[in-house]
Amino acid sequence: MLDRQEILRYLEIPHSNSTIDNLIDRAEKEVLQAARPKHTSRRIFIRTDISTGKTLLAGTEITSRSLTEHLQGCQEGFLFACTLGPGIDSLVKRCSLTEPPMLPVIQAVSAACTEYYADQAQKELEDYAAEHNLFLRPRYSPGYGDFSLSCQRFLFDALDIPKKIGVSLTSSFLMIPFKSVTAVIGLSPDPSLCHVHKCMTCTAKNCPFRKEDGKNV
């Protein structure tokens, strides 16, 4: 059910072999067993001002040119958060003690698992969008472009994330459990703006994982 190609891409392995396949099979089993996924979301009103690079999310002003561009044309959207839970952190730690070769594999599989689960959890938002003839923009997270990581604080308070899904924020705005995602998702009446691949909204142009039209660059 997880995207094997994506896992291999995270591992920077262009073509697999039976050793790698076995490791991934095992990691998949362990990650799925350790994961206790949770998610939460909230529909919000959005106002963008492209001239100033400011966006209002549920009445709170966020200054970020890239977020504003990403949400341009959206009147509403969702705040979204999900996590695989603390079991993965524990699994990774255990693995670093007992079987270091599995570390990068567990890391890659749990990253793919996070994406998979976020996509699944997002389905209920898609249903809402479909009902209202709207379309979801890709998830846009603090840390992308100039959307400051410190805006995590706003998402955490507005979604009540620690209480709802048990994710907490460190003083440097990193999330624990580490396999967690927060994002703003715009709702747009215009589907043409919604086909941009996730990667293309990111300004890290040299990223080895960057995909254009679904392919690696």
Add this chain to the structure above:
Amino acid sequence: MSDVIMEKLGKQILFFDGAMGTVLQEKGLLPGQAPEAWNLTHPEMIQEIHRSYLDAGADVVLANTFGANPFKCQENGMDLGKIITAGVNLARQAVEQAGHGAVALDIGPSGRLLAPLGDLDFEDAVKSFSLTVKAGAAAGADCILIETMNDLYEAKAALLAASENANLPIFVTMTFDQDGKLLTGGDIRTMAAVLEGMGADAIGINCGLGPEQMLHLVKELRAATTLPLMVSPNAGLPKERDGHTCFDVEPEEFASLMAHIIQEGVWIAGGCCGTTPEHLRQTVRLCQDLPCLPLPQSRPTLVTSGSRSVELGKRPVIIGERINPTGKSRFKQALREGDIPYILREGIAQQDAGADILDVNVGLPEINEQAVMCQVLTELQSISPLPLQIDTSDPETMAAAMRRYNGKPLVNSVTAKQASIEAIFPLVKKYGGVVIGLTITEEGIPPTAQGRVDAARKIIDTAADYGIPKSDIIIDPLTMAVSADSDAALVTLEALRRIQEELGVYTSLGVSNVSFGLPQREAVTSAFFLMALQAGLSAAIMNPLSEPMMRAYRAFCALSGWDANCMAYIHAYSQTETAPVPVKSTGDNYSLKHAIEKGLKDAAAQAATEGIQSMTGLDMINQEIVPALDEVGKRFEAKTLFLPQLLMSADAAKAAFEVIKAHMGEEQSEQSKLRIVIATVKGDVHDIGKNIVRVLLENYGFQVFDLGKDVPPEAVVAAVKKENAGLVGLSALMTTTVAHMKETIQLLRQEMPEVKIMVGGAVLTQEYADMLGADFYGPDAMASVRYAMKLAESL
């Protein structure tokens, strides 16, 4: 006023108020805004809400202080003391206007996750909650409610802060999902055991669910504790409507569901998100005359971690004894060198072999036992869900360990000697724990069963004087060597039977002592183990890696009805036709070099074991291991082999190294002169990459000092000085933490200009590394090894 609360408790149902936050949101509080700020900006509105709950029949209103903790106040630019004082005062004024009621200081989660998983140290959490408690007590709160907690460890910190800084009744409620699990994975029985053990006045469930979903959880909780229960559900499960969260259980339905809940034995009722004064009014009207059902007389004996519990008196419990330096030179060496990973691996191996609880003993005269004990407990709890047994003869170490432990530990041990009782029982009373009582008196170990029964009785009776119930005591009637006294085993077994029958407590034994001084010890030990199990032994301290012992245990469980359909037995042995033999490598005829290149750990160890008969260790390293690692490194760089395989080879090399080391003795084993300190920089908690680099460096023969994650610059400098390191490796994953990397490098340059610095991590590039002033940028783990090798050559 607090007396009024405790006096009414149990005589009449006590009603707490309903929601504050959701009511404020309806009155215009924006998402993300702090409700507590309204204590200063909208005091009349807060007071009016309190008043409406009091008018609806609340006995206790919660001051609007749920999120008033030092962290949130700092983020929102609020003064903690002012917010709390104002909050308590507003509630107090409402009570005075209404002419009845009491005020609770309301304490919610800090929003931060405690270490080791998170970045908030346990004692810092206690300190921060203490500030809230002191301010609330000074402002005149009548009781303290710690609520909506979803992490048992944090609840423990808050409860400690409350009991150490105020003399008020303390109620604790936590938030569970429909499966009865906390977000951090803990369950209801575990929560009950820990909070009751620590002396909460009432415990319960709030938020997350509506009254209907809570009903079965309340039943489970009632069976797990003798404490009064408190239940404050939401007005149903949250639903999203027009961008707002709504709750749709109407007041009348809520009240009738609350009546069901109260009839399960709940004494304190309230409401959480979505409830209104009308919900409370209806509930009070319907439930105020319901009787407070009597509290259960006894509770199960539960030993817990932060997430799970083990019950004594059911299937016999295995306490793994391997984390103990007694008679183990390798373990002693690990303790002296601070090799915590070695100790943790001992724990994992026992867990995988079937241990239910792990004993932790790190007593060695030349180390700081208290510090090491706390470190091992914390680290072990971050990788294993098993409850732990704290095993130390030093009361100070015991106190520090029990305070920091996440859960309700097994305490090893107390005796019937006065000094021991005075040292241990106050700790059990304060921090909670199930304590093992050894039947040792001032005169020593009684030679007869009667003597041991008497000693056990003294322990149990004295515990009662301290307020420790029998259910928190396990008696160990002591196993003595049968080689020294042929009646020794029989005396122990008789004492065991009588202590259970006459005193009604559970028992444990360290079974292996019985065979001391005899050949083929496991034969005697496992036979004695079976006899003890048959006599009713509740827990054994033993080696779960011993196959004869585990065979006896599994067979006993299958024969005694503790293994439904013999599934555990079948699972353990169906793969092995006959008796299991030690695992041998499947790779026959692999040369050491080939085994390492293929990444076959067992085959490498076997090849090394065979090779050491005909070659010297140094030759094996130089002719087999080093060339194999070199070859693998090259293939990795040529991208014909990938990181997991590179690590498998490194792991295989390590297995071979260990064989050679054991043969050559410490002093001759080849280790590079280059000592390396590595760390993930301050602010960053991602350490997978750093750990991979560590593993590789170690297996290429370097001595690596891993400082972990979120390491401040000063700690890096201190470690470089202490270890006399020639190279420092720094890792950072996030752009935001690269600033700390720069800071660390600057400090190193100032203090230790001669040390070389290499950097790596997802966001780094050569350009970035140059800008930071690093000597080397490692794009991947292998590159760091190559750089270290180059440096080592020049030494």
